[in-house]
Amino acid sequence: MNVAILGFGTIGSGVYEIISDISKKINDIHVVSILDLPQNKDKLSIITSDIHDIVNCDEIDLVVETMGGIHPAYEFIMACLNAKKHVVTANKAVVAKHLQEFLSIANENGVNFLFEASVGGGIPWLASVSKASRIDEVDRFYGIFNGTSNFILDYMNTYQKDFNDALTLAQELGYAEANPSADIDGYDVQNKVCISSNLAFNSAVNMDEFTIYSMANISFDDIQYLKESGCMIKYIGEAQRINNIYEAFVMPNIFKASSVEANISTNFNIATLHGETIGDLKFYGQGAGKLATANAIVQDILDIQSGCNNVVISESTELTHSDTLLSNQFMIRTNNAVEMSSIIENIDIYKDNYYITTKFMTTRDFKANFYDIINSDKKVLIAKIANFE
């Protein structure tokens, strides 16, 4: 099987390294072309800067897309599928936006479109969701889908540091971008929850309707307060489905210190699915990084080579998102004084912060009832009390 790689950055070069490593047991897979910038053409004889060299080459069976972003990744993927080449990608942004279209075009052309590396890096998460949903309706999944946010929270907790210290270190270590918004404000996890929902619920979902709150306002005081209450805060992506209605969140969640999620350290990811007969399954590993992510891409290539493609989305009925599907307890931390009321379960005051736990209520009621508090404090923390057990 002859493979082309679009983009020769961290992940693309990782794929090349694994496939080319003769100590690995990768048989009959050959990288024959790499799309990279013109100035890098001298690096390797198989580098081209013209996508047509790849799209029009009959000898290329499969294209790996690792460029990231929507354009021109979308156009290149479509061109390759229409040229009857299998496509494997790690690009969560383009998959979240165009998955149904890619699957449909791949199907029309008799080729495969796989994207394991787009969620959870090296963790075999999407294949496992697909496999579980062969038997059960997966009715719920949740997890730590972003390693950067977990690194920040774990570092704050372990070394008693403020958010900004942890973020700066994450940037120095290359875990966080110069502009960290995608990781800490939820857009990265939003894409991953969208992609996972497509497979878990076997249906298209609209990620613009998710409830999303940033983790950027989590302070060391918050972590300290929660620790004294036997809890830990983690940044969680989540979706639940009941019949044709679903609800999805990306927001901080408060876990008991003795939960598995509370004890996920550094930049590791963990994701959990629930099905009727299988119960809870959890999958843990490196959610990013050169070789782990490249490993997931090569696994997709091997699945295509061996004719095993578990990703089959048979129907594509659009589910309806509802912010009244679930009843949750929320936690708000604010500097503004708050008075007890019938919708509040508890108020703790810790280092001049008010920690409010609400009674159980829908997301819509929460947003309506606490609108003033949430909008009068720029540094407010909004979290959910995790109730996944």
Added chain:
Amino acid sequence: MNVAILGFGTIGSGVYEIISDISKKINDIHVVSILDLPQNKDKLSIITSDIHDIVNCDEIDLVVETMGGIHPAYEFIMACLNAKKHVVTANKAVVAKHLQEFLSIANENGVNFLFEASVGGGIPWLASVSKASRIDEVDRFYGIFNGTSNFILDYMNTYQKDFNDALTLAQELGYAEANPSADIDGYDVQNKVCISSNLAFNSAVNMDEFTIYSMANISFDDIQYLKESGCMIKYIGEAQRINNIYEAFVMPNIFKASSVEANISTNFNIATLHGETIGDLKFYGQGAGKLATANAIVQDILDIQSGCNNVVISESTELTHSDTLLSNQFMIRTNNAVEMSSIIENIDIYKDNYYITTKFMTTRDFKANFYDIINSDKKVLIAKIANFE
């Protein structure tokens, strides 16, 4: 695809329920025959008490074996494979003993032999080990492979109970057998480590050479002492490989309280594999139970139906077990007074117990140096300091 089920106990009836459940999406798989005792023939029209009705029936494509034990499971599996029927089993004892033979006979007859449910119940562990070893050499795996032992330890820890109270409750709840030896003395995990080693290391291993210590001597004092040191004890199966040498253990391991393993509650299982490019992957779920285990069996059936069988053991070179491969710290707890020596790192005295931590040494040196202590105290606890990170 027409399926027969051998044995109609908890797991066998679970498989029947899942396949027959019209709300599930199992297409074109039909249970057409069930082997059960003569006195149960009236329960269901497809029950037979004669294995020949199944072996000789040309319309049966695949046989699920859920009888357990070595005989007659071994003979029945061989007969079905030789009759060119795929076989799927949950029977760890017979797989641990005869895996290479089953795979070889299946191969000769052009059929599949799958056994996901034999290790880790509903957790997709064996398929994941096989998949990981398509790219990496898996050089290490370990985990909580026995739900009964974990239930006992978690219950002792959570409710401050003695071993026997926890064991009695486990028996009342149906988690432990009347004779609990297989679960608490390590034979159950020994089988599972043997089967996992076959796939992880792509080679036959001799499980009689594993180092095995019981968990039956773990006391509430031990748990209390370890808790005060920020640790938790878990019953672990483990194997590591370097080139053609491997070492395998089944024994209590002491984990930091903040590790993932320390926080696995009730009767859940978790298993971890390590590979060069993928790093650590962990898989968590129900390691036993009717529907979770039956789910794993049905997943195997679906893999065979779709022509996806990742379990391929190409070569079958026997690896050599060595008790000098690894250097570990061990912990011994005894009532007998122990004096400090050059091979001891630390001695703590807690409630008249001596807790000895050894310096790093090989398993062989440990057994030789501490022979007298270990053999002079029937209630001695022998554990390893977990060093998996």
